[in-house]
Amino acid sequence: MNLPASPSSPRLFIGLMSGTSLDGVDAVMVTQQADQVAQQGQYFVPYPATLKQALLDLHTPAQDELHQAAVISNQLADLYAQAVHGLLAESSLAPNAVTAIGCHGQTIRHCPELAAGQAYTLQLGNHARLAELTGITVVGDFRSRDIAAGGQGAPLVPAFHQAVFAATDRHRVIINIGGIANLSDLPVNGNVTGFDSGPGNLLMDAWTLTHTGQPYDASGAWAVRGEVNQALLQSLLADPYFAQPIPKSTGRDLFNQAWLERHLQTHADTPQNVARTLLELTAVTIANALQQYCHGAQEVYVCGGGAHNLALIDRLQTLCGLPIQRTDALGVGVDWVEAVAFAWLAQRCIDRLPGNLPAVTGAAGPRVLGAIYPA
Ligand SMILES: Nc1ncnc2c1ncn2[C@@H]1O[C@H](COP(=O)(O)OP(=O)(O)O)[C@@H](O)[C@H]1O
Numbered sequence: 528m529n530l531p532a533s534p535s536s537p538r539l540f541i542g543l544m545s546g547t548s549l550d551g552v553d554a555v556m557v558t559q560q561a562d563q564v565a566q567q568g569q570y571f572v573p574y575p576a577t578l579k580q581a582l583l584d585l586h587t588p589a590q591d592e593l594h595q596a597a598v599i600s601n602q603l604a605d606l607y608a609q610a611v612h613g614l615l616a617e618s619s620l621a622p623n624a625v626t627a628i629g630c631h632g633q634t635i636r637h638c639p640e641l642a643a644g645q646a647y648t649l650q651l652g653n654h655a656r657l658a659e660l661t662g663i664t665v666v667g668d669f670r671s672r673d674i675a676a677g678g679q680g681a682p683l684v685p686a687f688h689q690a691v692f693a694a695t696d697r698h699r700v701i702i703n704i705g706g707i708a709n710l711s712d713l714p715v716n717g718n719v720t721g722f723d724s725g726p727g728n729l730l731m732d733a734w735t736l737t738h739t740g741q742p743y744d745a746s747g748a749w750a751v752r753g754e755v756n757q758a759l760l761q762s763l764l765a766d767p768y769f770a771q772p773i774p775k776s777t778g779r780d781l782f783n784q785a786w787l788e789r790h791l792q793t794h795a796d797t798p799q800n801v802a803r804t805l806l807e808l809t810a811v812t813i814a815n816a817l818q819q820y821c822h823g824a825q826e827v828y829v830c831g832g833g834a835h836n837l838a839l840i841d842r843l844q845t846l847c848g849l850p851i852q853r854t855d856a857l858g859v860g861v862d863w864v865e866a867v868a869f870a871w872l873a874q875r876c877i878d879r880l881p882g883n884l885p886a887v888t889g890a891a892g893p894r895v896l897g898a899i900y901p902a
């Protein structure tokens with residue numbers, strides 16, 4: 528029997544993040560004591576190409592998708608367990624040393640904008656199977672409670688950004704560039720704002736795969752040699768999502784290859800110019816969001832895989848007029864911030880503390896997020 532340690536002594540949590548990029552599972556081991564969060568280890572399990580394709584297929588309605596979703600949930604649990612076992616082996620820890628796993632799950636539908644009472648989010652991952660395979664308590668399905676309370680259910684990382692990255696003497700902004708990009712505004716007065724600005728890497732990734740065979744454009748080296756197609760850029764920027772007021776969150780439901788193809792029908796260009804235009808779209812929409820919602824920002828930090836896209840960061844820096852730093856400078860490496868956030872959210876759930884910020888998600892109030900699958 529795994530007896531819960533007192534919240535005042537350090538406890539170990541594991542965070543598992545599998546985001547819209549569909550690149551794989553980021554796993555971290557974290558110690559938490561009072562407000563202190565310290566990363567102890569990390570492990571990455573890439574998605575096999577077949578799983579990535581199956582997940583992409585599940586984003587659009589199809590025959591027999593309930594069966595597919597259930598089978599893939601099991602497969603995801605196996606990969607999540609592989610990541611957990613990798614972490615445990617690296618740190619020579621037994622499962623009963625870990626208080627809980629916080630598992631984001633793999634989002635395949637995110638529909639918070641549906642009429643009242645119809646909104647939902649669907650994240651795959653068989654948490655019962657993960658608890659069985661690891662012998663560790665699993666906390667999952669973090670979004671649903673916030674949506675039930677009238678919120679967007681996402682982004683959920685701003686509460687963590689506030690707890691760990693906010694400063695009392697400097698107005699910071701955290702930009703997470705995953706498949707989708709999200710911003711957390713952390714002013715010194717504590718009135719945190721957070722939302723999805725729109726596409727991060729996902730359109731660039733899809734275009735790069737189609738035209739170069741690579742899963743992403745390393746450092747943006749391919750795109751940067753193209754030219755921005757202004758007509759195409761303006762057409763993409765005219766999507767109502769960008770002008771929609773906050774709170775807002777999005778996903779592949781809106782920003783997907785079909786969305787891009789629709790715009791390309793009237794604004795076709797060479798693959799490289801389209802790649803450059805997609806990079807510009809990500810940079811411009813993040814910079815516009817920063818300008819509109821983060822007045823007085825003094826420090827900007829990036830995290831997520833997009834932080835490795837040097838051409839993108841360079842462009843973002845020019846548009847923002849502020850130096851762009853990496854979250855490594857705040858103690859968490861760019862690739863692990865979201866996974867650490869889900870370890871933190873698991874702790875919040877286990878301790879029956881709220882995990883959402885109603886000002887960010889639009890929920891009726893603070894809520895304890897997540898469903899618990901005991902070890
Ligand atoms: N060296 C790199 N150069 C450019 N982009 C990169 C690089 N490494 C990772 N990325 C981008 O980061 C993405 C993964 O980012 P991640 O933060 O895991 O997103 P998500 O949370 O949506 O899974 C990749 O799909 C790719 O687009």
Ligand SMILES: [Mg+2]
Nearest residue numbers: 546548550551
């Ligand atoms: Mg990822």
